[in-house]
């Protein structure tokens with residue numbers, strides 16, 4: 001389980017005002033908002049998913065976001081990465097996104113790490129309460145999964161391609177399946193425990209394209225799962241599939257692979 005979040009200091013009047021629409025909810029307490037403020041989250045990938053996730057978490061008041069992406073802003077990004085502007089072309093994504101975060105919510109701290117996670121994973125902070133995978137390739141996703149298991153940091157995974165997306169929360173508990181239990185590292189396809197129509201999730205937007213609204217749907221679900229996990233300190237491992245062509249969302253039954261090389265011990 002992740003480190004228990006301490007939330008000792010009171011919210012200021014400015015914070016109470018800023019987060020008032022949260023606090024009006026029947027089941028959303030000041031303590032929840034203080035817990036969110038104390039949270040530290042790693043956002044891996046700052047493209048269409050990661051940028052929107054980071055902006056939503058910043059707006060919600062997450063205390064610190066560590067951003068990872070080795071790329072710079074390209075013109076083809078602007079169709080869906082609406083936190084960048086044309087003036088950002090050529091700039092490192094983590095730097096431009098960090099500036100947007102501060103403009104949106106000056107209470108939030110961030111670090112901009114312009115390299116591919118987890119190339120320097122041994123030096124990365126171990127105090128994250130959640131790690132969010134917003135990358136676009138299986139090699140990095142499996143590496144993030146192993147890091148999550150090693151450090152017992154819950155993983156929220158997202159993927160989007162064409163009109164279909166996938167969101168998963170993997171809580172790293174011993175009895176729960178991990179990402180690699182569900183997706184095979186050898187074949188880069190889903191195991192039989194998940195429907196076959198998610199297998200193309202391993203392909204990239206650069207190859208097949210993606211409808212821009214899908215990124216908003218998937219990233220919103222990822223940030224929602226993160227905030228719910230912070231508020232309740234626990235959630236079961238679960239995978240959801242979303243298809244914007246049919247407007248369907250369904251959860252998948254997932255089982256632990258007894259031969260998984262990532263979580264077997």
Ligand SMILES: [Zn+2]
Nearest residue numbers: 178181260263
């Ligand atoms: Zn596993």
